[in-house]
Amino acid sequence: MKIPDSNIVRCSECPIRHRAVCARCDDDELGILEGMKSYRTFAAGDPILWRGEELVYVASVVSGVATLSKTMEDGRTQMVGLLLPSDFIGRPGRQEIDFDVTATTDVTLCCFSRRPFEKLVDETPHVAQRLMELALDELDAARDWMLLLGRKTAREKVATFLEMLARRSRNPDADGTQHEMTLPMTRDQISNYLGLTLETVSRQLNALKNDKIIAFIDRRNFEVLNLAALHDATGDDNDGGMIS
Amino acid sequence: MKIPDSNIVRCSECPIRHRAVCARCDDDELGILEGMKSYRTFAAGDPILWRGEELVYVASVVSGVATLSKTMEDGRTQMVGLLLPSDFIGRPGRQEIDFDVTATTDVTLCCFSRRPFEKLVDETPHVAQRLMELALDELDAARDWMLLLGRKTAREKVATFLEMLARRSRNPDADGTQHEMTLPMTRDQISNYLGLTLETVSRQLNALKNDKIIAFIDRRNFEVLNLAALHDATGDDNDGGMIS
DNA sequence: CATAATGATTGATCTGGATCAAGGAAAGAT
DNA sequence: ATCTTTCCTTGATCCAGATCAATCATTATG
Numbered sequence: 001m002k003i004p005d006s007n008i009v010r011c012s013e014c015p016i017r018h019r020a021v022c023a024r025c026d027d028d029e030l031g032i033l034e035g036m037k038s039y040r041t042f043a044a045g046d047p048i049l050w051r052g053e054e055l056v057y058v059a060s061v062v063s064g065v066a067t068l069s070k071t072m073e074d075g076r077t078q079m080v081g082l083l084l085p086s087d088f089i090g091r092p093g094r095q096e097i098d099f100d101v102t103a104t105t106d107v108t109l110c111c112f113s114r115r116p117f118e119k120l121v122d123e124t125p126h127v128a129q130r131l132m133e134l135a136l137d138e139l140d141a142a143r144d145w146m147l148l149l150g151r152k153t154a155r156e157k158v159a160t161f162l163e164m165l166a167r168r169s170r171n172p173d174a175d176g177t178q179h180e181m182t183l184p185m186t187r188d189q190i191s192n193y194l195g196l197t198l199e200t201v202s203r204q205l206n207a208l209k210n211d212k213i214i215a216f217i218d219r220r221n222f223e224v225l226n227l228a229a230l231h232d233a234t235g236d237d238n239d240g241g242m243i244s
Numbered sequence: 245m246k247i248p249d250s251n252i253v254r255c256s257e258c259p260i261r262h263r264a265v266c267a268r269c270d271d272d273e274l275g276i277l278e279g280m281k282s283y284r285t286f287a288a289g290d291p292i293l294w295r296g297e298e299l300v301y302v303a304s305v306v307s308g309v310a311t312l313s314k315t316m317e318d319g320r321t322q323m324v325g326l327l328l329p330s331d332f333i334g335r336p337g338r339q340e341i342d343f344d345v346t347a348t349t350d351v352t353l354c355c356f357s358r359r360p361f362e363k364l365v366d367e368t369p370h371v372a373q374r375l376m377e378l379a380l381d382e383l384d385a386a387r388d389w390m391l392l393l394g395r396k397t398a399r400e401k402v403a404t405f406l407e408m409l410a411r412r413s414r415n416p417d418a419d420g421t422q423h424e425m426t427l428p429m430t431r432d433q434i435s436n437y438l439g440l441t442l443e444t445v446s447r448q449l450n451a452l453k454n455d456k457i458i459a460f461i462d463r464r465n466f467e468v469l470n471l472a473a474l475h476d477a478t479g480d481d482n483d484g485g486m487i488s
Numbered sequence: 489c490a491t492a493a494t495g496a497t498t499g500a501t502c503t504g505g506a507t508c509a510a511g512g513a514a515a516g517a518t
Numbered sequence: 519a520t521c522t523t524t525c526c527t528t529g530a531t532c533c534a535g536a537t538c539a540a541t542c543a544t545t546a547t548g
Contacts, residue, residue, distance in 0.1 A: 070391045073481050078394040080387040091380055093373060098384060128372060132336055135379040140342060142386035143324040147314045149393035150322040150439030154535065187496065195394030200535055202497055219496065219544080237317050398505065431526065444505055446527055463514080463526065 038111050042066075042103035049089075049101040057111040058090030064107030065184035068099045069192065079193040080145075081138070084168055084184075090114070092121055092131050104185045149195045152235055157194040158204040159233035162214065166224055183220050208233065282355050286310075286347035293333075293345040301355040302334030308351030309428035312343045313436065323437040324389075325382070328412055328428075334358070336365055336375050348429045393439045396479055401438040402448040403477035406458065410468055427464050452477065 039062070042048055048066055049055070061083050068081035080099055083089065089101065089109070121128050148160055169181055183190065187198040187205075194201065208214045213229045216222045224230055231238075283306070286292055292310055293299070305327050312325035324343055327333065333345065333353070365372050392404055413425055427434070431442040431449075438445065452458045457473045460466045468474055475482075 070387065072395065072479055076395040078391040080390045092376055094380060099387065129337060132376055132379065135376065135383060136335055136338060139379060139383050139386060142383060142390060143314065143343065145390055146324045146386060146393055147322040149390055151316065151320040197536055235316055441506055
């Protein structure tokens with residue numbers, strides 16, 4: 001998978017400043033970790049980390065999409081995060097996680113051993129600062145998602161999801177025009193992200209299609225025909241957006 | 245309001261190590277900020293911060309309960325956080341917030357000016373580290389709440405809320421026995437926290453009462469009669485808990 | 489190329505929780 | 519003590535989205 005330009009822009013602010021993701025980072029702090037860097041690939045559906053497992057690595061997503069999810073004893077599951085290229089996996093100062101990390105498409109991660117990475121963080125304040133920013137970004141995203149899960153209608157949920165995808169995958173040099181986009185997960189996985197059932201997701205996607213807001217190229221690929229109408233359908237107000 | 249012992253314990257790990265909350269902190273790092281310390285009180289219902297407002301202060305809750313909430317244009321609101329005594333308000337490195345902070349009971353905050361506080365954070369790595377821990381704790385809590393909002397039934401939501409209150413307000417020297425507890429907010433506010441309506445909250449509270457899991461002293465005060473049954477009603481598994 | 493297997497759609501029905509509506513209880517205010 | 523106001527409860531009804539049930543499309547497999 002080609003890494004979109006948008007991710008390179010995003011990565012320029014990244015504490016990892018990862019060569020695989022960011023073209024500008026040849027001279028960055030992580031040079032000292034170069035020897036410990038390793039790429040790992042996961043096939044779609046593969047578990048990347050299980051809940052409770054010890055975090056041996058921190059990583060950044062190079063390509064593909066991974067999800068964070070929680071599962072109840074009776075099988076109900078709720079995704080609590082989406083990891084797109086340039087996103088960071090790791091919890092400074094923590095050994096464990098309380099959710100599963102799963103590859104939803106084929107995923108390539110670039111991993112560093114946790115120990116030397118944390119040593120780096122301790123020694124370089126601005127990296128620590130950047131990690132704090134990332135944590136606060138995640139917290140903001142989680143809170144936006146709480147509003148979605150608690151109060152939005154099915155249509156608003158689906159529209160919000162599509163708008164988020166459009167925002168994160170938009171090519172910045174494209175002048176507002178939307179291009180073909182890919183749903184990075186199945187209807188079932190989307191429903192677990194949105195707190196819905198897969199049938200409802202399917203119906204709402206078709207409703208948006210019938211309203212000429214989106215068009216499907218095939219089941220996984222679609223185009224946004226009317227970005228303004230899509231935004232109206234999210235229920236969000238005009239200024240404040242997700243993951244600002 | 246007397247500050248429960250449990251909060252003093254909690255506060256011993258707090259970066260703020262606030263005298264008002266923590267008896268052990270006479271000699272802590274915040275001595276240098278002593279001159280800028282100020283107590284502020286808010287009556288129940290008062291706004292503490294509006295969305296978009298500039299954060300001039302960071303603060304810790306000394307007494308009372310405050311909430312973080314998001315509101316949609318049409319009035320639907322979702323609480324995205326609950327602030328109990330010893331909790332911290334502030335976003336290191338950030339000027340703004342994207343939610344409202346409101347006092348739900350009378351609240352006393354202990355405030356520091358943001359600038360000197362951030363200077364302190366920059367200069368003392370372990371304070372920065374502790375703030376990162378707090379941010380990750382909040383993130384974990386937010387993700388647990390996402391599971392609640394997206395997948396739990398009304399009964400599970402209400403039971404989870406009560407169990408969380410019991411955990412956070414339990415007096416540690418009490419040997420498992422539950423004492424009288426207080427609902428820190430109205431049915432309407434609880435419904436906004438749980439993604440329900442106030443009628444549903446009322447009905448579920450009464451259902452738990454009828455099941456002899458809780459008993460009401462009056463509308464705002466209750467007792468947990470059967471903590472195990474309350475836990476069963478949350479839908480959570482036995483080990484992993486909220487806000488660990 | 490037939491044949492599973494997986495994922496998506498579409499329809500019919502059901503139901504948990506929302507909505508609408510009417511009192512009741514407690515706490516201030518006059 | 520009476521009147522408001524605010525908060526809570528309880529009942530009746532409704533409906534968005536869940537559930538149940540086929541069927542279809544697409545991709546993998548022998």
